[in-house]
Amino acid sequence: MVTAPWSGSALVERAGTVVDELAEGFVDEATGTRWSARTRSQASSISKQVVAVVALALADRGDVDLHAPVGRVLPSAPSAWAPMTLHHLLTHTSGVGHWSELGLAPLTGDPPSPGDLVDLVLRTPLVGAPGGRWLYSSPGYAVAALLLESATQATYAALATELALAPAGLRSTTTGVFGLGADQPSSRAVAHGHHEGRPVHVAPGLAALPGTGDLWTTTEDLVAWSRALGDGAVLREPERLWARRAELPPDLSAGSVVGEAYGYGTFSGTVLGRPAWFVPGDNPGYASLLARMTGDATTIAVLADDDAAGTGPALARLAPSSNRG
Secondary structure, three states: OOOOOOOEEEEEEEOOEEEEEEEEOEEEOOOOEEOOOOOEEEOHHHHHHHHHHHHHHHHHOOOOOOOOEHHHOOOOOOHHHOOOEHHHHHOOOOOOOOOHHHOOOOOOOOOOOHHHHHHHHHHOOOOOOOOOOOOOOHHHHHHHHHHHHHHHOOOHHHHHHHHHHOOOOOOOOEEOOOOOOOOOOOOOOEOOOEEOOEEOOOOHHHHHOOOOOOEEEOHHHHHHHHHHHHHOOOOOOHHHOOOOOEEOOOOOOEOOEEEEEEOOOOEEEEEOOEEEEEEEEEEOOEEEEEEEEOOOOEEEEEEEOEOOOOOHHHHHHHHHHHOOO
């Protein structure tokens, strides 16, 4: 039972104008620092959309082939991986399991390093045939990022900055850097994760795993990111991200956020009853949501510092403004 009040930031933007905003709770009660749209927090699996943008940008310039067998880059891959492609990894149809299938759930401690995680993924039997059923897999995204690094001989963090964060003009978003580390900008408040109002251990190692918890950002930057995607400033033909590539199980989602299909790093379905693409996230201590309505380009960005409360309380209060045309 959740006893703590909702804590976080939420913005609704339409046509470049913020039409609704929530900011509640303390980032640091000792100093009296409160949440705002400029508070940095872990974006959790919103990171996956950034991985997908990087992959598509590299494909556009001919550096990667989304449909080439991954065994060309990972010669140690078992024979069951022979049909697997980067497309499968990005759409969660690779057959690679999630944390539980790898014996890493619940993910409350420090995860393996990227190299160790990929080794574990390679040793663990697939849970389905590549190209088969949809199964959400954060470890699969770590493998995808490794493939991007191998194809370019550049770090994922450098690729994400060059191809995604910088073109979008994001000023408070980082990847690959632990958000609660000592090297954070002193001018930016950073949220510490909680569960039912109690602080939790925030694993520094997640910052090294693209698509899982490497992205730390603000709601201000998230709406800027959505705007940049819509304007084509980040990616040619951004609709490739939310094109329906894998149908979801009918019982997967319920309530105000309903997933119907998955593209590249992005869900499509409905948010607050309206057609939208969206990217949710949750890690120990944090919850997040970025959604863009496809009818009038209304964007909703939510970051919360309590995984038990999630994003639902904010969505319920934002519903009137986000449905106002």
